[in-house]
Amino acid sequence: GLFEKYGEKRGPIFLFAIVVLFFTIFDSMMSYIAPILIEERGFSLSMIGFIIGSSSIVGALFDFFVSKFFKNTDYRKMFLIMFALCTLYPLILWQASTFWLFIFAMAVWGVYFDLYGFGTFNFVSRYTKEDNNSSGFGVVQIFRALGSIIAPLVVGLVIIEGVDWRAFSLGWIFLGIGFVVFVALIFVMRKHYPDQQNATLAPRRKNFFIELHLWKKLGKSMSPMLFLTFFLFFTEAFFWTLAPLYAQSLSIQMFGGLFLTAYTLPALIVGWFVGYFTYRFGKKRTAFIGVLIGSLIMILFVYFAGTFLSILVVFLASFFISTALPAINATYADYISSSPQVEGEIEGLEDFAFNIGYVLGPISAGLLADLFSIPIAFSVLGAFGVFLATILLLITTNYTKESIAI
Numbered sequence: 059g060l061f062e063k064y065g066e067k068r069g070p071i072f073l074f075a076i077v078v079l080f081f082t083i084f085d086s087m088m089s090y091i092a093p094i095l096i097e098e099r100g101f102s103l104s105m106i107g108f109i110i111g112s113s114s115i116v117g118a119l120f121d122f123f124v125s126k127f128f129k130n131t132d133y134r135k136m137f138l139i140m141f142a143l144c145t146l147y148p149l150i151l152w153q154a155s156t157f158w159l160f161i162f163a164m165a166v167w168g169v170y171f172d173l174y175g176f177g178t179f180n181f182v183s184r185y186t187k188e189d190n191n192s193s194g195f196g197v198v199q200i201f202r203a204l205g206s207i208i209a210p211l212v213v214g215l216v217i218i219e220g221v222d223w224r225a226f227s228l229g230w231i232f233l234g235i236g237f238v239v240f241v242a243l244i245f246v247m248r249k250h251y252p253d254q255q256n257a258t259l260a261p262r263r264k265n266f267f268i269e270l271h272l273w274k275k276l277g278k279s280m281s282p283m284l285f286l287t288f289f290l291f292f293t294e295a296f297f298w299t300l301a302p303l304y305a306q307s308l309s310i311q312m313f314g315g316l317f318l319t320a321y322t323l324p325a326l327i328v329g330w331f332v333g334y335f336t337y338r339f340g341k342k343r344t345a346f347i348g349v350l351i352g353s354l355i356m357i358l359f360v361y362f363a364g365t366f367l368s369i370l371v372v373f374l375a376s377f378f379i380s381t382a383l384p385a386i387n388a389t390y391a392d393y394i395s396s397s398p399q400v401e402g403e404i405e406g407l408e409d410f411a412f413n414i415g416y417v418l419g420p421i422s423a424g425l426l427a428d429l430f431s432i433p434i435a436f437s438v439l440g441a442f443g444v445f446l447a448t449i450l451l452l453i454t455t456n457y458t459k460e461s462i463a464i
Contacts, residue, residue, distance in 0.1 A: 070185050070250075071194050073243045074178075075201040077137070080236030081174065082205025084144060087213045087229045088167070090302045090318065092151065095221045097303060099155050103432075107424020109160045110299050114416035116168035121409070124176060133184070134244060136177030141237050143170035148226040185247070200329075206322045214305065214315025280407065282450045283389055286345055287411040289446055290383055295419025296439055297321050304432045308364060320369045324377040332384045341389045345382035346451045352378030353443025356436060363433030375440070 096106045143166055150163045182194040216225045301321065305314030335344045356375040362368040390408055394401045426435035 070243065070247060071182070071197050073239065073246060074181055074185075075197050077236050077240045077243060078178065078198050079201040079205045080232050080239065081140075081144070082202050083209045083212070084229045084233040084236065085171065085174075086206045086209030087225065087232070088147060088151070089298050090210055090213045091217065091221055091225055091229075092163075092167075093299055094217065094302050094306055095151060095154075096160055097306075098221060099160075101157075101160075102424075103300075103303070103427040104421075104424040105157070106303070107299055107420040107422070107427075109157070109164055110420035110424075111295070111417045112161050113164035113168035113171075114295075114413050116165040117172045117416075118413040120169050120172050124172065133177040133181040136173045136180065137240060140170045140173040140177060141233070141240070143173070144233050145230070148229055152223070152226060200326065203322065203326045207319050207326065210302075210318035210322070211315040214318075217306070217314070220306075280393065280404070282342065282346075282454050283386055283393075284407055284411045285446060286349065286382060286386055286450060287408055288415045289349065289443060290379070290386070291412045291415030292419040292422070293379065293415075293439060293443070295416045296423040296435075299420040299423040300427055300432050300435060303427075307432070316369055317372065320373040321376045324373065324380040325383070328377065328380040329384055332381050335381065336385050336388060341385045341392070342454050343451070345385040345389070346447050346454065348378045348381035348385070349443055350447035350451065352376065352380075353440045353447060356440025356443060358437070359440065360433045360437040363436075368433075379443070 093106050093110060096109055097103075101109070147163065147166050147170065150159070150166055154160045154163050178198060182198065212228065213225055216228060297318070301318045302314065305317045332344070335348075339347070352375045355371060355378065359368060359371050359375075362371050390404060393404055397404075423435060423439075426438050430438070
């Protein structure tokens with residue numbers, strides 16, 4: 059089995075990755091349902107964007123709190139609390155009808171997703187050898203990507219008529235399977251890997267505001283990467299806010315799930331050969347050109363709106379944009395190996411860019427969709443990507459060095 063194939067040390071990571079798979083299917087189903095449910099409760103698209111964006115603000119604040127107060131927390135505690143909150147979240151979401159109740163639901167979402175991040179970081183860094191860390195995170199990423207591909211297809215089938223209890227029950231079933239595997243994982247770890255009591259939680263993220271001060275310190279050479287990180291997560295949040303609403307508005311059965319899957323699927327494919335491009339063209343250039351081509355394709359969305367060709371447009375756009383994330387992650391790794399003394403700051407800044415993307419993405423999506431329409435909002439997103447990638451390409455031709463001057 060997998061234990062033999064990957065050696066004794068690699069077995070647990072696959073069991074852990076299966077927990078991640080089922081958690082992600084649940085989480086992505088809830089992400090898909092949330093904007094539709096909020097709309098059904100009578101909120102405008104702008105308000106939907108604002109409500110969904112609030113979850114990342116809570117996430118960022120919770121990050122700061124966790125790294126300050128939980129010095130010795132392991133993945134078991136993190137994941138147990140996460141599963142408890144996940145079980146409650148659909149109940150809160152389903153009962154919510156007012157603005158503040160939805161904000162509260164989003165806060166619960168922000169917190170449980172953060173616990174997932176910390177728990178994953180803790181598990182991988184504790185139970186994989188240091189030189190296997192990146193492949194450990196890689197395995198988790200693949201299972202996470204699979205979850206976000208499967209979820210829209212599943213949920214798209216049960217909410218054709220609108221959101222009802224069936225969608226939530228289905229979510230709980232996936233969550234339950236994840237929990238059963240998690241309990242099995244704890245037993246396996248107890249038997250084969252007696253506890254390492256000295257393992258502490260490496261705070262992945264620092265205070266939100268201290269990060270601003272570090273922009274100057276880390277110099278210009280990192281800002282293009284941070285802007286691109288911001289854009290990638292801005293785009294992701296933008297899609298997860300508008301795609302479910304767009305799919306529901308068209309009432310083409312099955313279209314719903316396919317539309318979002320067309321966006322999530324390329325990330326799984328691109329990983330196999332992005333290395334070839336980064337080797338030929340360099341990491342940054344690959345990332346910027348990928349975003350440029352993908353965004354140009356995205357501009358065309360408005361011309362194919364409402365047809366099955368729009369699924370193809372999204373797939374192709376996402377395919378090129380997806381090349382950017384592995385290329386960027388490799389660049390951050392280069393920065394860290396050339397300047398290990400600021401590893402925490404680099405990770406903090408990367409995270410800051412991620413959080414800002416996840417706050418502004420849904421808000422911009424809602425405002426643009428209200429002002430114009432959802433198809434135009436997607437095309438505007440493409441135009442923004444073209445503008446940003448062009449500027450970054452022009453700027454980075456001046457920076458050829460892959461290291462940071464501190």
